[in-house]
Amino acid sequence: MLKIFNDLSPFFEDCYVQFTIREYARWRKISPPTASKWLNSYARQKLLLKTKGRNMLLFSANRTNQFFIKLSQLYWFSKLTEIGLLEFLNDEFVHPLIILFGSLAKAETTKNSDVDIAIITSVKSKPETHLHIFEKKLKRNIQLFIFPSLSKIPSNLRLNILNGYVLSGKWKILP
Known part of the structure; x- marks a missing residue:
């Protein structure tokens, strides 16, 4: 994985978590001065928010930043x-359009967020199985929403x- 993914992974896994420099250093197994340098750099890039709390600096995800x-x-x-989930879904369905939506796609993730995946496919080739293997790897529930076409998606869910x-x-026009 890219360095930025490794550095910011706790903020991607839970977008509402706050870290002090020492907590982050302990989690990343680096020295506090190095952690301070990295976190301040990401704060300057506006990827993280830096606030004062508990008499120390707290860093959290900048969920409003498009980047x-x-x-x-x-x-x-x-x-x-x-973890192989995309390969599994591509094998499971015929020419699927696979879309991640919900909290993971909006950077509103919490520790308890599930993985919401919409699958738009004209033909389902095999029955849904083995998702529990991927749920264990992710430590999150996976919810699949399967639709034959865009027009079959309920309007309250379509925009999401x-x-x-x-x-x-x-994207293609399906019958």
Whole structure:
């Protein structure tokens, strides 16, 4: 994985977590001065927010920064690819459009967030199985929403899916 993914992974895993320099240094297994340098650098780039609390500096994810949101989406794409979930879904369905949506796509992730994936495919080739293997690897529940076409998606869910992050496949007009 890229260095930035490794450095910011706790902020991608839980976008509401706050770290002091010492906590981050302990988690990353680096010295506090190095942790301070890295965290301040990411704060200058506006990827992290720096606030004063508990008589020390606290660093948290800047969930309003578009670059942080895109990095978060790429982090989850990388993670889902690394564990083999995308390959599994591409094998499971015929020419699927796979979209990550919900809290993971919006950089609003908490420790208890599930992985919401919409799959738009004209034909389902095999039954859904083995998701529990990927849930164990991610330590998160995975929810699949399978639709034959965009028009079959309920209107209250459609905009959320359209604003999601395309993990695999291409938009096309399905019958």
